[in-house]
Amino acid sequence: MKKTGILLSSLLLAASLLTACGGNSAAPAEGENNTIKVGVTAGPHEEIMNKVKEVAAAEGLTVDVVVFNDYVQPNQALVSGNLDANSFQTIPFLEKFNADQKANLVIVANTVTFPMGLYSAKYKSLDEIPDGGIAGVQNDPTNRGRALKLYEAAGLIKLKEDAGETASPLDIVENPKNLEFKELEAAFLARSLSSVDIASINTNFAMEAGYSPKTDSIFAETSDSPYVNVIAAKDENKDNPNLQKLIEVYRSEEVKKFIDENFDGAVLPSW
Structure with a gap:
């Protein structure tokens, strides 16, 4: 009987220790949650x-x-x-x-x-963009496709009918101003505006550089984008x-x- 009592006490002690350990580990998890x-x-x-x-x-x-x-x-x-x-x-x-x-x-x-908007540090309208001008565009496929569609909406280029969300300059079928497209990191386009004639810039990066999409862009997507x-x-x-x-x-x-x-x-x- 003594052995049985000792064994039972040991089991109860072990159980209480496990419960205590479990309680301690649960506290941080609750905070993390x-x-x-x-x-x-x-x-x-x-x-x-x-x-x-x-x-x-x-x-x-x-x-x-x-x-x-x-x-x-x-x-x-x-x-x-x-x-x-x-x-x-x-x-x-x-x-x-x-x-x-x-x-x-x-x-x-x-x-x-x-x-998204088209910006220029040199010109105030699309008509002023010169023949052979350099056009900045994002180099990641999705933003690049979006930007090229914006250039198309502005009347500066025309894309293939089947040009999808990841269109590239290779999909341009009409380019009346003979624009030369220069692909850059999206975050660098606003900072590089002085080295191009026009650039497509995401609003967050435009605002970070101090440009107002509402007043500084020369063409932009509408609210139903x-x-x-x-x-x-x-x-x-x-x-x-x-x-x-x-x-x-x-x-x-x-x-x-x-x-x-x-x-x-x-x-x-x-x-």
């Missing part, structure tokens, strides 16, 4: 997400904002698990990334639209409560008011 790490590009996406962070904090959600200066790393970081979500890209861009990288990132919410931006996540994380809370806060009246008041129509809420 109140944090979400979100990647954004510098500029308006960063500013909006910082406002989301502020509003979310009052509701018990910690948003860790990670800022990138290109369009490649935010998706790579999401795939590798270094981010829980990102907010910087359009639907065609995400689809192209998934196809090229055999990834399975998914759209969890539409956010805002940034109308199909290039809405999205929050993306891994498929297995799309129903995460923290992610759903992030979306709810992003679409709050407080954040919408911030967008309307701070970007003067250059960034359009699209939910």
Whole structure:
């Protein structure tokens, strides 16, 4: 009986120790569950997400904002698990990334639209762009295709009828001004404006360089642009409560008011 009693006591002690250990390991996990790490590009996406962070904090959600200066790393970081979500890209861009990288990132919410514009530091209208002028364009396939469609909408070129979302200068069938297209990193186009005659610039990079899409562009997409931006996540994380809370806060009246008041129509809420 003594041995049985000793054995029973030992088992109870072990069970209590396991319970204590379990309790200690659960505490950090609970804290982590109140944090979400979100990647954004510098500029308006960063500013909006910082406002989301502020509003979310009052509701018990910690948003860790990670800022990138290109369009490649935010998706790579999401795939590798270094981010829980990102907010910087359009639907065609995400689809192209998934196809090229055999990834399975998914759209969890539409956010805002940034109308892409054509800018020039030398000329004030499309008519002034000279014959043989140098036209800057993004070098990543999706933004390049979008930019070339913008040049087409402006009447500067004509693309093949079957030119898709990833059109390239090789798809140009009419070029009355004989423009020479120079491909650059999207983030560098605004900084390189003095070395080209005209350039297509994404709104976030234009604003970061001090340009107003509303007053400084000589041609721009309209408000019904199909290039809405999205929050993306891994498929297995799309129903995460923290992610759903992030979306709810992003679409709050407080954040919408911030967008309307701070970007003067250059960034359009699209939910």
